[in-house]
Amino acid sequence: MSRLNGRRAEAEAQGLRINVAILGAGRIAHSMARTLVAMAADPRYAGLVAPYAVAARDGGRAAAFAAEYGFPVSYGSYDELLADPDVDLVYIATPHSLHAEQGIACLKAGKNILVEKSFTANAAQARALLDAADGSGLLCTEAIWTRYMPSRAIVDRIVASGAIGELRSISANLCYPVSGKARMSDPAMAGGALLDVGVYPLNFIDMVMGGHGEVPVERVETSMTPYAPTGVDAQNSTTLYYANGVMAVSTSSMLACSDRAGCIWGDKGYVVCRNINNIEAIDVYGADHAVAEHYDVPAQLTGYEYQVAAAANAILDGREECAEMPHADSLRIVELMDELRAKWGLKYPFE
Structure with a gap:
């Protein structure tokens, strides 16, 4: 379980923010990185989320990405991200075909997930991912920004x-x-x-x-x-x-x-x-x-901030889904x- 799930009062009292890590370092990951940096500098979101880490299959690429956006942490493998106890929310920014496998791995490691659209490549994968999320106490939500705007x-x-x-x-x-x-x-x-x-x-x-x-x-x-x-x-x-x-x-x-x-x-x-x-x-x-x-x-900052804020608030409230894009809608x-x-x-x- 992530350190802040369902702990809004504690987080607010101690000034703790949701640490966001990006899994993947492609084009959409850069869009999310710009969003997180902008949110951290905006009074509306600065106390809610923190740009924390990026993971790529190549350590040099991850380090360069982190340096570009001022992220304090980078990983040369996805397993390193899963092992970091300070990661509260993982934004999965890889191709559709990998979402289910990587999402399930994150959930098993106690990480909340914001999964880039399409949620999965097919319904069988979606059901497997939602089964892993069900009852976990962890957030699993689809990052289709238009639902949150x-x-x-x-x-x-x-x-x-x-x-x-x-x-x-x-x-x-x-x-x-x-x-x-x-x-x-x-x-x-x-x-x-x-x-x-x-x-x-x-x-x-x-x-x-x-x-x-x-x-x-x-x-x-x-x-x-x-x-x-x-x-x-x-x-x-x-x-x-x-x-x-x-x-x-x-x-x-x-x-x-x-x-x-x-x-x-x-x-x-x-x-x-x-x-x-x-x-x-x-x-x-x-x-x-x-x-x-x-x-x-x-x-708006980039338009991505709404889904990030919704996910962060859901985590602090201990919810497993966001009202803007509930599990049933993603599956349907x-x-x-x-x-x-x-x-x-x-x-x-x-x-």
């Missing part, structure tokens, strides 16, 4: 207010030309557009529908274009038909650029969210297509992505 609450309030009338349809897309990255096209690393970028429009739709699977999906229609060299999905489109009559379309690609828009359509108006991957602004339109309301989202999204791949006939070599 203030923009989520703004969208929820707009839809609930009746400003656009009754919800009828949703459209969300996220596309980046990233097929040149080796990880993205490698089936052994669960590559393809779906798990990397497609997970965002699916989550956007799920959040608009209230999360928690409250409205069941009755039918799924989907298709994809394979990436010729390796067979992973290069582009895909999915239509979800909900039991309440709402139809939602999710599109993602690792070949194209897109407007990244999230659109929510009602019978009296509609909402347009600019960039579902990190909402920049939200406009509400009436049936006359004139802007009725405009919302700017709060200024991975199960949906499994269903899509099954319809496409796409399996990863390790399955």
Whole structure:
């Protein structure tokens, strides 16, 4: 068990902070490192979290990473991280295919975990990871930042207010030309557009529908274009038909650029969210297509701070999951992505 789980009063009395270690030293790890440094310098978060350590398979790379961001500790192996009793929270920043194995190892070592999306490569891995977390007293939560951002609450309030009338349809897309990255096209690393970028429009739709699977999906229609060299999905489109009559379309690609828009359509108006991957602004339109309301989202450090703060507070409160992304939601999204791949006939070599 981590030293601070469920010990908020003790931590506050002694001025103790959640020590965060990053497992992995790739691109996303650098984004998290910048976030932790910014949080440590911000009065809103300075007393909550501390940038503590980084682990990589190469000690020199880890040391250089730590020096760049001023982390006091670096490790040349993941086992060294697991053995450090001062690590309170591990951010797992490795490819999808490694999340379950590394997450389970962290939990067995008594470490709380914040697991980069996609939570795991498939539902079987997700269940194994959640089984390890269940009853452990340790936090296990998925780091899909859009679930934790203030923009989520703004969208929820707009839809609930009746400003656009009754919800009828949703459209969300996220596309980046990233097929040149080796990880993205490698089936052994669960590559393809779906798990990397497609997970965002699916989550956007799920959040608009209230999360928690409250409205069941009755039918799924989907298709994809394979990436010729390796067979992973290069582009895909999915239509979800909900039991309440709402139809939602999710599109993602690792070949194209897109407007990244999230659109929510009602019978009296509609909402347009600019960039579902990190909402920049939200406009509400009436049936006359004139802007009725405009919302700017709060200024942020990097956008990652919300998930880190949620995880840190959950640890201090002794919770095993975050309300923003509970275990059931992570599992349901991975199960949906499994269903899509099954319809496409796409399996990863390790399955």
